[in-house]
Amino acid sequence: MDDDLSNSVDIDEFFQYFELEMTPFMVSAFNSFDVDEVDTEGHLTLDFGEFLAAVWNFCTFDHGQLVEFAYNIYDTEGDGAVEINTMAEHVHNSTDAEGDLPELMKSLTEFDADASGTIDFEEFRTAEKENRVFIQPAFDLQRALRRKIEGSEFWIDATLRRHSKLGPTGINVMEYFTLIRDGKDLPAVSYTHLTLPTIYS
Numbered sequence: 001m002d003d004d005l006s007n008s009v010d011i012d013e014f015f016q017y018f019e020l021e022m023t024p025f026m027v028s029a030f031n032s033f034d035v036d037e038v039d040t041e042g043h044l045t046l047d048f049g050e051f052l053a054a055v056w057n058f059c060t061f062d063h064g065q066l067v068e069f070a071y072n073i074y075d076t077e078g079d080g081a082v083e084i085n086t087m088a089e090h091v092h093n094s095t096d097a098e099g100d101l102p103e104l105m106k107s108l109t110e111f112d113a114d115a116s117g118t119i120d121f122e123e124f125r126t127a128e129k130e131n132r133v134f135i136q137p138a139f140d141l142q143r144a145l146r147r148k149i150e151g152s153e154f155w156i157d158a159t160l161r162r163h164s165k166l167g168p169t170g171i172n173v174m175e176y177f178t179l180i181r182d183g184k185d186l187p188a189v190s191y192t193h194l195t196l197p198t199i200y201s
Contacts, residue, residue, distance in 0.1 A: 025094035081118035
């Protein structure tokens with residue numbers, strides 16, 4: 001994967017290895033994996049630690065975590081409210097969904113419960129249950145990573161083990177990775193033990 005032997009993986013190497021299309025969603029997802037944001041030359045890259053943490057974290061996401069991840073990608077401002085036209089454009093440009101942009105906007109408007117012109121996370125959760133296209137890119141990315149690294153069966157088992165030990169939400173692995181690398185203290189983790197967590201619903 002590290003074709004130039006730079007001890008890091010840039011976005012082109014990442015997309016080529018995992019056979020991904022350079023869509024807005026996939027680019028934003030890659031950027032979210034890069035906790036340093038840029039290297040010394042101003043390029044987005046993943047060093048080995050970032051790559052390892054990102055792959056394990058993302059490949060062991062359950063359905064709910066993938067939904068949250070997708071929403072956070074769309075919510076570029078981080079204010080918990082995404083303009084309907086903005087989300088529709090993002091989905092339209094990042095999926096092979098049938099239909100044109102106005103149809104996607106119309107579909108999202110139906111889930112705007114408070115008629116605010118924006119979609120909050122709870123409205124998004126309702127929308128994706130009715131139309132999986134809104135989270136399709138997140139599932140496509142997870143499927144691609146799982147397929148190229150160890151295979152789906154390995155990651156399904158790893159997901160079950162993660163959630164049985166850490167509960168349905170677990171810990172934010174990328175945040176912990178950043179704290180460890182920065183030499184900061186880790187917050188206490190409350191472990192729960194579940195018999196069979198719901199991985200996908």
